[in-house]
Amino acid sequence: MQTGNQRTDISKAKRDIMQKAADLFAERGFGSVGISEVGEVAGLGKGALYYHINSKEELLYSIMTDYIIQLIAAGHGILETKKDTRSRINALSESFMATMFQSRAAMTVCFREVHSLGAEKRETVLSLHGDYQTIWEQVFEEGAQSGDCRDVSRLETKALLGMYFYSFLWVRVGGRLSSKKIARDFSNIVLAAVMVDRPA
Amino acid sequence: MQTGNQRTDISKAKRDIMQKAADLFAERGFGSVGISEVGEVAGLGKGALYYHINSKEELLYSIMTDYIIQLIAAGHGILETKKDTRSRINALSESFMATMFQSRAAMTVCFREVHSLGAEKRETVLSLHGDYQTIWEQVFEEGAQSGDCRDVSRLETKALLGMYFYSFLWVRVGGRLSSKKIARDFSNIVLAAVMVDRPA
Numbered sequence: 001m002q003t004g005n006q007r008t009d010i011s012k013a014k015r016d017i018m019q020k021a022a023d024l025f026a027e028r029g030f031g032s033v034g035i036s037e038v039g040e041v042a043g044l045g046k047g048a049l050y051y052h053i054n055s056k057e058e059l060l061y062s063i064m065t066d067y068i069i070q071l072i073a074a075g076h077g078i079l080e081t082k083k084d085t086r087s088r089i090n091a092l093s094e095s096f097m098a099t100m101f102q103s104r105a106a107m108t109v110c111f112r113e114v115h116s117l118g119a120e121k122r123e124t125v126l127s128l129h130g131d132y133q134t135i136w137e138q139v140f141e142e143g144a145q146s147g148d149c150r151d152v153s154r155l156e157t158k159a160l161l162g163m164y165f166y167s168f169l170w171v172r173v174g175g176r177l178s179s180k181k182i183a184r185d186f187s188n189i190v191l192a193a194v195m196v197d198r199p200a
Numbered sequence: 201m202q203t204g205n206q207r208t209d210i211s212k213a214k215r216d217i218m219q220k221a222a223d224l225f226a227e228r229g230f231g232s233v234g235i236s237e238v239g240e241v242a243g244l245g246k247g248a249l250y251y252h253i254n255s256k257e258e259l260l261y262s263i264m265t266d267y268i269i270q271l272i273a274a275g276h277g278i279l280e281t282k283k284d285t286r287s288r289i290n291a292l293s294e295s296f297m298a299t300m301f302q303s304r305a306a307m308t309v310c311f312r313e314v315h316s317l318g319a320e321k322r323e324t325v326l327s328l329h330g331d332y333q334t335i336w337e338q339v340f341e342e343g344a345q346s347g348d349c350r351d352v353s354r355l356e357t358k359a360l361l362g363m364y365f366y367s368f369l370w371v372r373v374g375g376r377l378s379s380k381k382i383a384r385d386f387s388n389i390v391l392a393a394v395m396v397d398r399p400a
Contacts, residue, residue, distance in 0.1 A: 029315065031231055111369075112312050115229065155377070155385055158370055159363050166362030169311075177355070185355055189393040 022105035067103035075135035085143035093187035222305035267303035275335035285343035293387035
């Protein structure tokens with residue numbers, strides 16, 4: 001499935017609804033929140049709300065896909081503009097943490113509620129995550145070709161990405177540490193694991 | 201809170217109920233499964249079921265705590281019997297993966313439903329996870345003292361543990377790779393990240 005080029009052409013109004021709904025869903029669970037409550041926190045009546053969204057499930061789906069589509073777009077940008085393995089890994093790490101800091105509620109909802117989606121939409125969410133993984137795989141493969149990395153297996157790539165995706169559960173957003181500092185600690189672990197030379 | 205010494209003295213009958221309930225909760229969500237359905241899959245009437253469990257919430261709590269209590273007990277055993285940093289990291293990695301292979305449904309339930317617990321029980325679950333983290337911290341601290349490791353920050357420990365905890369979402373249990381082989385790939389990443397000498 002070609003999903004890598006999907007664009008996030010979402011209106012400001014819809015993005016505002018998504019953010020508020022993600023906060024509600026993250027706090028109380030998708031099943032426990034009525035669509036009228038989403039309207040309330042967004043300050044919209046039912047008619048206005050349904051002007052922006054088709055259904056509660058479609059809203060959930062938009063929340064779950066938006067951040068990963070952003071990560072994929074940023075990842076493609078990094079592959080195009082950076083050719084050095086170490087810079088690519090550092091940039092992917094920064095991009096992930098910046099997105100996580102912005103989209104923590106959406107990630108919470110995604111990981112907790114993916115089973116609430118219909119089969120087809122769930123497949124697309126998983127496929128988008130696959131597209132994101134492919135970007136890291138490309139970095140490691142090209143790094144191995146240039147002699148920067150050792151061969152990194154798919155299992156190792158998934159393990160390292162798991163470290164990133166799990167972070168939304170425990171990293172204190174808005175705490176003492178910036179997303180950049182945390183991203184650097186994470187990318188140092190990746191660099192130590194994959195680079196032929198130890199990280200600087 | 202002293203939770204590290206909690207024992208898992210759970211009867212075979214209750215463990216069987218927990219396993220079947222975890223499968224149901226993982227598949228359909230805690231909120232969507234009635235207690236009578238748990239009785240059905242366990243082959244028990246309401247009276248017999250309530251002989252083993254106090255409530256649906258208590259059952260959820262037992263499911264969420266059992267695997268982490270097992271991990272803590274195994275971890276304490278490893279700290280006592282192994283003194284070498286590399287052996288400890290390899291053994292903790294094996295212990296984690298073996299438990300994950302056994303308790304995947306329970307982990308799914310734990311991460312998806314922790315918000316369904318009351319505040320006190322939720323605190324205990326988080327505290328148990330803290331106790332488990334402390335074991336890895338001790339390995340890294342003693343490793344730094346002996347000159348095996350560099351100093352590993354709490355953030356780095358959490359990042360590395362996230363790699364393990366996230367694995368229940370994607371590792372194929374019963375697939376081509378044994379838990380031991382996967383554990384070795386994971387511990388090699390940890391060793392690369394923390395050891396002063398690169399892993400053998």
